Amino acid sequence: MATSTFTTRPELLGTHGMVASTHWLASAVGMSVLEAGGNAFDAAVAAGFTLSVVEPHLNGPGGDAPLMGHRAADGHTFVICGQGTAPAAATTDRYADLGLDLVPGTGHLAAVVPGAFGAWLDLLARYGTLPLADVLGPAIGYARHGYPLIPQAVATIMSVAGMFAEHWPTSAAVYLPHGAPPEPGARFTNPDLADTFERLLAEAAAAGPDREAQIEAARRAFYEGFVAERMVTYTQGTAVRDSSGRTHTGLLSGEDLAGWRATEERSVAVPFGGYEVHKTGAWGQGPVLLQQLTMLEALGVAELPDGPELAHAVTEVAKLAFADREAWYGDAPDADVPLDVLLSPAYAAERAALVGPDAADGLQPGSPGGRTPRLPAFLTAPGAGRTHEGSAGTDALGTEPVAGVGEPTVRPDGLTRGDTCHVDVVDRWGNLVSATPSGGWLQSSPVVPGLGFGLPTRAQMFWLEPGLPNSLVPGRRPRTTLSPGLVLRDGAPYLAFGTPGGDQQDQWPVPFLVRHLLHGRNLQEAIDAPTWHSTHVPSSFYPREQVPRGLVVESRLGADALADLARRGHAVQDAGPWTLGRLSATGVRADGLLRAAANPRGMQGYAVGR
Numbered sequence: 001m002a003t004s005t006f007t008t009r010p011e012l013l014g015t016h017g018m019v020a021s022t023h024w025l026a027s028a029v030g031m032s033v034l035e036a037g038g039n040a041f042d043a044a045v046a047a048g049f050t051l052s053v054v055e056p057h058l059n060g061p062g063g064d065a066p067l068m069g070h071r072a073a074d075g076h077t078f079v080i081c082g083q084g085t086a087p088a089a090a091t092t093d094r095y096a097d098l099g100l101d102l103v104p105g106t107g108h109l110a111a112v113v114p115g116a117f118g119a120w121l122d123l124l125a126r127y128g129t130l131p132l133a134d135v136l137g138p139a140i141g142y143a144r145h146g147y148p149l150i151p152q153a154v155a156t157i158m159s160v161a162g163m164f165a166e167h168w169p170t171s172a173a174v175y176l177p178h179g180a181p182p183e184p185g186a187r188f189t190n191p192d193l194a195d196t197f198e199r200l201l202a203e204a205a206a207a208g209p210d211r212e213a214q215i216e217a218a219r220r221a222f223y224e225g226f227v228a229e230r231m232v233t234y235t236q237g238t239a240v241r242d243s244s245g246r247t248h249t250g251l252l253s254g255e256d257l258a259g260w261r262a263t264e265e266r267s268v269a270v271p272f273g274g275y276e277v278h279k280t281g282a283w284g285q286g287p288v289l290l291q292q293l294t295m296l297e298a299l300g301v302a303e304l305p306d307g308p309e310l311a312h313a314v315t316e317v318a319k320l321a322f323a324d325r326e327a328w329y330g331d332a333p334d335a336d337v338p339l340d341v342l343l344s345p346a347y348a349a350e351r352a353a354l355v356g357p358d359a360a361d362g363l364q365p366g367s368p369g370g371r372t373p374r375l376p377a378f379l380t381a382p383g384a385g386r387t388h389e390g391s392a393g394t395d396a397l398g399t400e401p402v403a404g405v406g407e408p409t410v411r412p413d414g415l416t417r418g419d420t421c422h423v424d425v426v427d428r429w430g431n432l433v434s435a436t437p438s439g440g441w442l443q444s445s446p447v448v449p450g451l452g453f454g455l456p457t458r459a460q461m462f463w464l465e466p467g468l469p470n471s472l473v474p475g476r477r478p479r480t481t482l483s484p485g486l487v488l489r490d491g492a493p494y495l496a497f498g499t500p501g502g503d504q505q506d507q508w509p510v511p512f513l514v515r516h517l518l519h520g521r522n523l524q525e526a527i528d529a530p531t532w533h534s535t536h537v538p539s540s541f542y543p544r545e546q547v548p549r550g551l552v553v554e555s556r557l558g559a560d561a562l563a564d565l566a567r568r569g570h571a572v573q574d575a576g577p578w579t580l581g582r583l584s585a586t587g588v589r590a591d592g593l594l595r596a597a598a599n600p601r602g603m604q605g606y607a608v609g610r
Contacts, residue, residue, distance in 0.1 A: 082119025
């Protein structure tokens with residue numbers, strides 16, 4: 001059964017540049033930078049800062065931002081890690097003393113070093129050409145003079161308005177400006193954020209005319225100067241209510257902030273269908289996409305019909321890859337994360353042999369190199385596999401609903417639209433950028449007084465059980481779900497792609513890549529095609545819910561296909577026709593034309609270019 005090639009929009013083609021993102025304003029800002037002579041790296045930074053203003057429920061300047069890039073001039077492919085680390089004081093004993101078996105999903109105790117600001121500045125300094133003022137200016141304008149607040153942001157504010165009013169007055173001051181949530185589409189401003197950005201530019205200008213010196217001065221002001229001082233004073237000095245149902249102060253210190261810098265790292269890659277697909281290392285979940293692709297090649301995916309056969313195969317390899325993620329991934333020493341074996345064709349063939357005609361049950365991590373896998377005890381203890389019906393979650397005891405937990409606007413059933421952000425850029429020289437900024441969500445971390453933004457709550461992704469690759473250790477990065485991606489063809493730039501979606505960030509792209517790289521669909525056709533994801537795997541976010549054999553499917557796959565998947569043993573949930581996936585992509589066609597496409601679901605993502 002083949003799915004329709006209907007598209008909501010054309011795939012864009014041009015020669016000058018392309019930007020695709022989860023918000024039309026960010027796409028337009030990025031394109032304006034390309035028009036002004038900037039390169040893809042300049043445009044991505046400008047779009048990223050714009051996203052931090054116009055999608056405050058999905059990301060912020062104090063969030064996280066893994067970035068990937070390819071410089072066409074010399075074929076250099078790289079990762080810039082904008083994932084901050086755990087505070088020095090964040091030990092498992094500290095949380096145990098507080099009576100916690102999970103890091104809360106909201107509030108000060110979940111805060112790690114904010115990485116997004118440093119990552120954007122690092123990308124600009126290393127690979128950009130424009131001054132910081134040029135790429136930060138549009139974000140300042142939107143924060144100062146206003147932008148239309150999208151309905152999803154308003155809905156998020158409404159969901160936490162009571163908590164803001166009662167427990168987080170600094171957030172209420174920004175997001176309940178007249179004691180109530182703004183109206184959808186209302187002109188919304190954040191003058192404190194504009195002031196913060198403008199003061200950072202003033203610090204930059206004081207460093208003199210040199211572009212790199214200005215960028216470094218702004219970085220120091222954020223991580224060692226006035227921004228750092230306000231973050232530490234607030235988190236250490238003011239207890240706030242979090243998802244445990246109690247109030248706590250934070251652990252982040254000035255030394256944590258001053259000692260952190262974004263780092264450039266090598267990507268990891270596997271061949272697939274004549275292409276090379278690149279992701280971050282195992283401190284992120286990106287290698288699970290690579291594992292899925294290698295298993296699918298072992299299963300002969302190119303010959304599978306696009307319908308229930310493909311959906312079943314993709315779902316089953318996802319369950320195997322994500323089980324490996326739980327057992328083996330994290331920011332641990334290389335000796336503890338056998339990534340080379342996990343990505344090898346021999347291991348993929350061994351794992352693919354486990355895929356049968358019916359939906360498998362349980363988590364089945366493999367034994368790379370003969371090593372014995374170990375899953376977190378929380379996932380195998382009585383009560384593991386519990387589910388929740390709403391986006392609020394429960395407290396640490398599984399009793400009272402709380403607001404703002406997890407990667408908060410993504411429900412396991414896919415019915416709530418959005419979470420996180422994404423931007424892809426290609427310029428006329430063939431440079432590529434893929435970036436997935438997130439964290440610092442308005443609903444998960446209270447606004448720092450005077451700064452206009454909150455902190456990342458990514459520490460909730462650590463396990464408090466010692467000895468696991470993703471166990472909480474001071475100075476480690478939590479294993480993030482944020483997962484930009486690049487594709488090369490014969491070493492040349494081909495595609496930047498990605499999606500928001502928490503754990504789905506490395507599920508929704510799999511059918512997209514199969515349909516585009518193997519089936520020959522253009523970018524928009526592959527993005528628009530009906531998709532699915534498994535909820536069998538445990539969530540990376542508090543309270544770590546999972547649905548055994550759960551499979552969420554867009555109804556456009558067809559009633560017969562959904563029935564077929566149910567007969568195979570999948571716990572199928574019909575998510576409606578247009579609910580899943582937030583993909584965007586930009587790239588270079590074989591004839592040198594630039595191309596781009598963006599997700600129509602949610603009615604806010606757009607691609608622009610010429």
